Amino acid sequence: MASDSDESFGADSDYKRPQTPTRRPPARTAKQKQPVRWTRASACNYHESSDDELDGSATGADSAAADQARSLDARSLKRKRVTSNNQDVRRSKRTLRSAGSPRTPPAHNRNTSVKKRTPTSNRPVRTVAVRPQSLCSLAGDWATLPYLVWRTIFDEIASPLRQLSAREDEGAQNEARHTLLSSARSSKILAEPALTALYQTPPLSLGVESALRLLRTLRAPPESTLFNYRPKVEGLRIEVDEILNRKKIGTYLSLNELVQYMPRLKHIDLYTALDAKPWRQLDQSVRWKYSPELFNALQSIPPMGNPDLKDEGLTFLPLESWSWSSRLIPQTWSKDMIREIHSTASFQSLRKITFINFQLPSVTSKEADPLVIAAMDEPHIRQVTSSILQLPKLEHLVLEASTVANGSLLEQLPRNLKHFELINCWDVEAEHMVDFLRDRGHSLKTIVLNHCQSLSLQFLPILASACPNLEEIHVNTKYFRHHEFYNDDQPFWDVFLEPDQIPTWPTKLRCIDMQHLQFSDHRAARNFCKSLESSAERLLDLRSLAIDIKLKCDLDRRTKLRNYWTPRLQAIFKRPVVVPTSMTVALAKQFEKQAVIEPGRRKSSKACSTPMRRSIRLAEIVSSPDVTQDEASGTSGREVSRRSQVRKEARRLGNESYDADGESDDELSNEVNADPKKNTPVQRLCNVVEIQLDNSRVVEEKFGMEHFFDGSGSESEEEDPDWDGQDLEFD
Structure with a gap:
């Protein structure tokens, strides 16, 4: 199993698991010595389980051991017993030992020199077949749940990967990725629904390395992989600075090629960390820019994401969401370039559009005349509104960190x-x-x-x-x-x-x-x-x-x-919070048991009446719709006294004036x-x-x-070597 730090997207990724030694090497099996005494237990322990038995269940191993024990039973009875009565008793106990018990090593003579074996990494490890009863399994018949039920469960787990908050909350994103990968590797039943939820918006938390690994996985023929991963990808969220601006093994990630293998891609979000909170680096530019090749690739997708089927005809990606960042727009673009892109087939199906960091020219101008400022800003506002009006199916509009969003723009929106x-x-x-x-x-x-x-x-x-x-x-x-x-x-x-x-x-x-x-x-x-x-x-x-x-x-x-x-x-x-009546009765009985007076103590009327009052009060709290369980349990004596003091203070100050104006x-x-x-x-x-x-x-x-820890921010002994781990005042 791969470690948690490995960025993997499924069973067909480039990650190679270390090959474990085979369970039954032929050379060592031929050299193994037979036990001195053949019994049912020794025959069972001498049998070695194969890889197929471990992958399945231990039923085959148990039946093979039983057959071998029956075949050797007659031979074991014909052996001569030249031992004392005590030895016969001990030997009979060993014979009646259960077949599933571990093998007992043979006793050696003290005078015989025994050559010690030094453990090596290449030596195969002998294991005993595990019975199905000892395997850890989930409660209930979870293996018969339908595929759609597991998809719903894993879609809920993968929700941090699809939300925009995943840009900032890397902890939730990594936790969701780890959970989905662990579930996919745990069982064949969970593999496909877990990987489908993971691939719907693949996390690229490791930068260009994880993006290149995703490209290699999608580039592999579907016949050579466990699942067809190409139609599973529906969303692509890429941080430009960490993925598109960096090299790995001397090459950049080709976004145009990556899109070719995603026939069901609907959401594309190209962003930079400079566009996030607190929005104080709006003037800084980045090297990567939108390219015409990217938009041409969106209009020419091979069928099923298979480049071998280009001769059958190319199609376009019907996008549903797209985000524009002004710092990614090349300076060579014309003013109407965004409107022309919105008129293409891929953008005509857009339902959500985002404009980030679109500033008016008057922000950097020193002009003070309002008429001049309005004449300067009006063409830019008209360009944005005309590009928005080119989207007939638009339902969701996001304007972020932009001065172009003002009263004039709001009046022209659809x-x-x-x-x-x-x-x-x-x-x-x-x-x-x-x-x-x-x-x-x-x-x-x-x-x-x-x-x-x-x-x-x-x-x-x-x-x-x-x-x-x-x-x-x-x-x-x-x-x-x-x-x-x-x-x-x-x-x-x-x-x-x-x-x-x-x-x-x-x-x-x-x-x-x-x-x-x-x-x-x-x-x-x-x-x-x-x-x-x-x-x-x-x-x-x-x-x-x-x-x-x-x-x-x-x-x-x-x-x-x-x-x-x-x-x-x-x-x-x-x-x-409505508690069932059966639970109410059980809680009341529990309170009564806890309030029983121990023998030898003096009974008082207060102690005898406490359980009855507490049970009645609990029943009234639960049955009353006006009082919730949290409110009933949260009122303490200190709270009651504080409220009474507030009421007294309010009565005292009720006729006084607070404001200076009377x-x-x-x-x-x-x-x-x-x-x-x-x-x-x-x-x-x-x-x-x-x-x-x-x-x-x-x-x-x-x-x-x-924020006030020295060093890495964790409380450890290395930060305070003089502290011995004990606090006398607290203890």
Whole structure:
């Protein structure tokens, strides 16, 4: 079996397993000495299992040993026994030994010199056939599961390889690759579904070496491989700097040739590490560029990816997704080159298009006149919009780290978009989003707005009316610095959300994920939470709710809002954990057994009544739909005392004024005095409910303990040689 560090794509890769010594070498078998006494046990141990027996089961070895023992039984009985009674007893015990027991070496005379054998690596190792009962196997009849069931399981395991987050999270990518390879090597039943999931988007984590190995595997004739790997590849994600810009054995990877062996390729993602977070190297260029040969290869694919069938006619690849990076575009290209490529047959079937690092010329210009700037930028915006309009089946548009994404571009986008993403586009404002959603938001199902420095949440009041079919909304207002040594990651908007701007939520929402919401007014934050509460009965499809609010106000108000709205939203949306009645009775009996008083101890009324009260309380908790299992088990005495102190403090401060302008805080006091879990609307269908409200600062990177280790970042004795591994205070 190959090691985990080996990058392999299946049983037919270039990796050669070391040849193990044969189980039955003829030369050594002829020289083997027969046992002094032939018994059933010695005959069985003298028999050596072959490779076929090990690959199958031990049934053949057992039957052969039994036949040989029966044939030699008469011969063993005719031998003369010149021994004492004690020796006869010991010999009879050896004769009755089970046939599967290990062989006992013959006893040598002490005066006889025995030549010791020195172990060598080339010497074959004698093994005993293993019985099927001792093999480790999975519970149940898993070998009879259909192929599609295993495909579904392995597709879930391989999901990190297909997501865009695999660019950054190499740990999840390597773990998925290791799991799929181990499963494929463990059983012939799992080999094809595991390799199919692996090859669907092959991981090229080792750079050009793994890409060349993939090319050699696909280049091999399908008749010489275990499976036909060519039609299994559907996605290709290539890091340009590590794969296409580097040589291996004096050669570069030919992307044009690699594409020829992928007849079912649908997704191509050519990217660089410079285009990832924190997007501070947008001006740096790379050597590899798009070539006309690549796009010609996409239009001339041989049937079934077999170059020998070129005479039968060439076809094109119907791509479904493609990503453009401005740093990979040659300077010799004309302005309309992207639009001409989009008009080809391979790009007419595109459903997703990504534009990365497309900047307007006014970014580097020193012109201050708005009219001159608009005249300078308008041709570039028109080029991008015309290339987008050339795609009739486009449904998913992604604009990343591009100043070309502004209000003028949003007004010219197609109306049939279903998924729209803006990532680190700092020229898009809330007014632009309002106009875009009112005009082109009726068909949208997913909206992703991450790290847009000028975009606030003032478009939320028209969200329900403008986007009635919206199913997912993702917002992340954490911003990144444009320069490494300047603190220029502050938001460009003035007000994040006005107190009188009440958000509205579409009824088809399935996921609400909003992180790092930077509220500066507690009334706007309270109205935001109230909007979720008032819409709870209509959000019947909602299954995931994650809200992270960063509230900049005084400690008392923030504490009151957190103590009231966090448990209230949990009680409204969190799906309760229903424990079966049989399990409830079993837990109650277990508590009663644990509470039984030991003999000799003094019985008290408190001890005798404890088991009954605990079992009754457990049954009430489980049977009550208003209290979840987590909430019931999470309330401690310290929490109860803390809540009572908060209520007393709220009563004391209920009639006082907090603001300098004389504003009263009676509403907050009423919220704290009231029980947050009473009079709540019932939704309770969300599997994920994460509510966080604090005043932590939104920074680009948070430092933890792993950032303050000396050396490699692991706690070992080499980093602190004076420590003997014991902590007297802790122990």
